Amino acid sequence: MDPVPRTAPDGPDDPDPLRRLSLDELRRRTSMKWRTYPDDVLPLWVAEMDVPLAEPVVAAITDAVALGDTGYPAGTAYARALAGFARRRWGWDGLVVERTAIVPDVMLGIVEVLKLITGPGDPVIVNCPVYPPFYQFVTHMDRRVVEAPLGADLRIDFAALEEAFRRAVADRGRAAYLLCSPHNPTGTVHDADELSAVAALADRYGVRVVADEIHAPVVAHDAGFVPYLSVPGAEAGLSLMSASKAWNLAGLKAALALAGPAAADDLARIPEEVGHGPSHLGIITHTAALRDGGDWLDAVLRGLDDNRRLLDGLLAERLPAVRYHPADGTYLAWLDCRPLGLGDDPAAVFLARGRVALSPGAGFGTGGAGHVRLNLATSPELLTEAVRRMAVALA
Incomplete structure (x- = not known):
């Protein structure tokens, strides 16, 4: 070489x-x-x-370490920082701090959310090809993956998605759709019309939508990210967000689970000990990134x-x-x-x-x-x- x-x-x-x-x-x-x-x-x-x-991340973690501020996480600073970021970046005022929960990271948050709305053996629909841990975590928690392949244009194929929904609810009547938005690995950014169609289809079949939105800040300005919970019909949806990908903070674990108004009671059932899993330093640095790292x-x-x-x-x-x-x-x-x-x-x-x-x-x-x-x-x-x-x- x-x-x-x-x-x-x-x-x-x-x-x-x-x-x-x-x-x-x-x-x-x-x-x-x-x-x-x-x-x-x-x-x-x-x-x-x-x-x-x-630099704001470096300053935040340096100050925390100097203070010995390395205990257990507490408070809503992370959620408030994300709400402010959402208003500035996406024009979304609908992130309600009271309908959030801190979780260790996005994938572990997905696991906890799926535990709230599905049971052992229940199907979880994914749009393949998709992030490999979707398969690994879902099957490890004793749920089964149902694939709804993307179209040739690497966007959601709604005929395939509807067929997957129909098959998923045929036996048990309870299913979840794990939506990757923006999509990994294709980089596709789902638009408002597509997300509204997802919400309508999910409502028709009684499928609960869980959106992995970890890459949400990493979207070109002219493309415009649309939060799933912001579209009509998504009131029963849940979302996972984090500053991890956008600010390269994977080693500083922290994420947020968000609930639509009709899913608030579900999120309220998340075990209290889950909130002990995120790194306190992670929450401090993610908060600084969202607040001051634009x-x-x-x-x-x-x-x-x-x-x-x-x-x-x-x-x-x-x-x-x-x-x-x-x-x-x-x-x-x-x-x-x-x-x-x-x-x-x-x-x-x-x-x-x-x-x-x-x-x-x-x-x-x-x-x-x-x-x-x-x-x-x-x-x-x-x-x-x-x-x-x-x-x-x-x-």
Whole structure:
């Protein structure tokens, strides 16, 4: 392999957080992204961003540690910060602090919410290909997954969704729909009409909607994220949100469960001890991010827009057979590598021959084989090098 750029292209003062850290600095990290593979592998797989933390986050955690403020979480500061963020970013005034609960993280929050509205053996509908832990957590808690595949345009196929709803309620009459919004891995941002149609369909079949909205802040401004609970008919819905993805805080665990007005009694039944699971430092930093980290997030969003365009051009030049539709949400790219003839697991080929780590598509369920998920949240230089290595793997 050719030498990899090891220094940040424009230095620590570059306004784009994605350009500030050198490869040497990144390799000093001890998180999953940087410790799973040997140092000759470029890791563009797990959802960690190659960015320094936002200054308000650094200040909040530094102050807390200096005070020894590392006890158990309490209060509604996180929910109030999210409500303010929702008003500013999405024009949504409907986040009611009293209808929220702190949970350890989004996936564990989903588990707790599903426990409230489903029982053992009940079906949970998902739009595949979708985030692999949906399958893992749902089946581990003794529920069964029912797939409603996305359409060829990578958007919700409402005929498939209705058929999945019909099958799901045929036996027991109780089912949940785990909606990924924005969608992981495709980056699709569901619009208000689509979400309203989801709510109407769910009401018709008596299916409860649980929306995973962890990537909600990572949406291009001109696309416009729409919270599920904001659409007509979603009153019985539940949502999970977090600052985790947008501000790179996965190691500082904290999330919020939100309930529509008709689901408030359900959320009120969540066990009190669940609220002990989030990290107090996590809640402090997530609160600071939502309240004061908007400028930093805007800079990241601009960098991601640049990287989407860069990736589109690089693939056209180096891997023109790969199908890629730049999306408005998340920092993930869903690449259809089936025309390359690499079989069901092209990620294994890119790793073995190109020394670049991507997420294998097969783990995302039906429709994922032959695909890879690539993490765009890195510097343009590392993204360019990754695509070069992918092309070399085919030589």
